[in-house]
Amino acid sequence: MVASFSSCSSVPALVIVFSIYLSTFALGEAGDNGGFSVDIIHRDSLLSPFYDPSVTHFVRLQNAFRRSMSRANSLIHSAISPLEVSSQVVTDNNGSYLMKMSFGTPPVERFAIADTGSDLIWIQCKPCEKYYKQKPPLFDPNKSSTYRNLSCKSKECDLIAGEGRVCAPGTNDCKYSYYYGDGSSTKGFLASETFRLGSTSGRSVDLPNKIFGCGHNEGGSSFNDRESGLVGLGGGPLSLISQLKSSIGGKFSYCLVPFEKENVTSKLNFGGEADVSGDDVVSTPLVIKDPTTLYYVTLEAISVGNKRLPYKNSSKGVADEGNIILDSGTTLTYIEFDFYRNLESEVKKLIHGESFVDSEFFPLCYEPGIDVNVLVTVHFADADVKLKPLNTFFRRSKEAVCFAIVPYPRVVGVGIFGNIAQMDFLVGHDLEEKKVYFKSADCSKH
Structure with missing residues (x-):
């Protein structure tokens, strides 16, 4: 689906649905090495918010292959020419799997792309300059008691290198720009927030003070109206994996179900739950x-x-x-x-x-x-x-x-x-x- 971009004034009137979990635990309480698992959903499965019953299985496959070639071009270009690619240019954002993740206090649940080829975690935020139309309302940082912008002098801001890092006039807040290999982009403020993941055990996992991009200006053609952003699972310093590294012992794993099992979720495991043995x-x-x-x-x-x-x-x-x-x-x-x-x-x-x-x-x-x-x-x-x-x-x-x-x-x-x-x-x-x-x-x- 080609994204449609609008000014903030055209946001449709929608009801915000908050996902509030009665049973939660902090990451340090999740077991040895912070072990827990979450569901990830192939974007073409019956369980995906993208699923369109009018599209045949083979057409969905064809769309996946086209995305695959675009992504391969981006990944390979990044790999063979790392010095030629600007530090804020990252790989194609059009990944294959989605995960549910809640942001803020109280928590607001979103679907985001779970991407092993990207680093920065980001979602679309209010107020916006330009955004792709998404069905869920934009995240409003003013309604979260745990949101804060990061200073341009912070060590986290230093991780945004080169022209991708700008200090906001007056406030000296850290602004970022990320450009994807397919021409899409996200720009906004680097911030800290509490994330919440719904684990397969039925108890949610709170991740306080994690770094993400609060996007106020998004562009490009590959975003979908049911996506709210991206969860980077790559090896770079701002990815979810790197931010959790000490808590999960540097371990994560996944188990991907075959395409034909369209009504079954795959699993993404962290810490002690990520051990592969036998x-x-x-x-x-x-x-x-x-x-x-x-x-x-x-x-x-x-x-x-x-x-x-x-x-x-x-x-x-x-x-x-x-x-x-x-x-x-x-x-x-x-x-x-x-x-x-x-x-x-x-x-x-x-x-x-x-x-x-x-x-x-x-x-x-x-x-x-x-x-x-x-x-x-x-x-x-x-x-x-x-x-x-x-x-x-x-x-x-x-x-x-x-x-x-x-x-x-x-x-x-x-x-x-x-x-x-x-x-x-x-x-x-x-x-x-x-x-x-x-x-x-x-x-x-x-």
């Missing part, structure tokens, strides 16, 4: 590099059946460290074009049927009914992840079943491990140990 767990080093927002790991090879294909840098003869980004917001998995051609060739050898190219997105598809169940193993450094059939091929339309790993159209030196490849895996991030864990799971039951 005999079948594998782990790979988390590679820290610019931009620190993104989660990099090293892809060494991909096997098809018993055929192992090394993922090498052509000049070095070995895999580059941190050559692929783990991203829950990108639908497909993107790899180097030359490597993809070899991978596709090996997949075709094991499938008995005529393949075809379907649309601009998918170079390897088959008619439904053809057995496309081939074993694909992704070899990260120290971790072999055996993909399931749902991670490799999916029903794109009534006429096509397509490979979910696709080539990036040019040589870029970095790939993206997208959310189809991660579905029905418990994926854990430990920022203290600098590791990522994978465990096969039924995410609808996790």
Whole structure:
């Protein structure tokens, strides 16, 4: 949906609904390492506020693939040219998952994009200069007893670098500007506020004095009228993960349900609830590099059946460290074009049927009914992840079943491990140990 932008005077008269929880606990009371879990909702699921029953499942998939390509372009540009990208330019905001989050005292509940490729937490606020029309009313900081603007002299304001940080005349409050890779933007005041997350235990989690952007000027075309903002889950200093780092031991994990389970929520886990353990767990080093927002790991090879294909840098003869980004917001998995051609060739050898190219997105598809169940193993450094059939091929339309790993159209030196490849895996991030864990799971039951 293309957002519509208006002046504040055109805000419709709506009733504000407050989500007030009778049973709450502070993060320090949530268990070992502040352990708790929250629901996250795929934006195309039956449970999503975006769900449109008049749109077919396959059209929703097509929309997801278009968003995926836009997001991939943004992520890869940020990864390969971190010095060329302005410090306040961040990746495409059009993530795949939503979470409920309450802001202020008394708490006002909102849906926001949960994004592992972004850092700043922000919502639209009153008074506004320009905003995209959202169905929930704008957040009014004057009605919250716990809201306060941050000073330009604060250490938090220093985290907004370069031209993205401005001191407000007269008050010396910290103003921010963030520009997304798709051309959208948010501008406003950097502030502190109490957040509240509704955990899966039925008790809500209070997060006092957390930093967020109170947006007074939003622009661009990718925002939806049911979104109120964004919750950054990336590795940068202003993300929710970084702000909670000491309380949750630097741990978070998620378990993404497959697309066809449209009435089931996925889970986002923090602290003690984010532990990934068991005999079948594998782990790979988390590679820290610019931009620190993104989660990099090293892809060494991909096997098809018993055929192992090394993922090498052509000049070095070995895999580059941190050559692929783990991203829950990108639908497909993107790899180097030359490597993809070899991978596709090996997949075709094991499938008995005529393949075809379907649309601009998918170079390897088959008619439904053809057995496309081939074993694909992704070899990260120290971790072999055996993909399931749902991670490799999916029903794109009534006429096509397509490979979910696709080539990036040019040589870029970095790939993206997208959310189809991660579905029905418990994926854990430990920022203290600098590791990522994978465990096969039924995410609808996790």
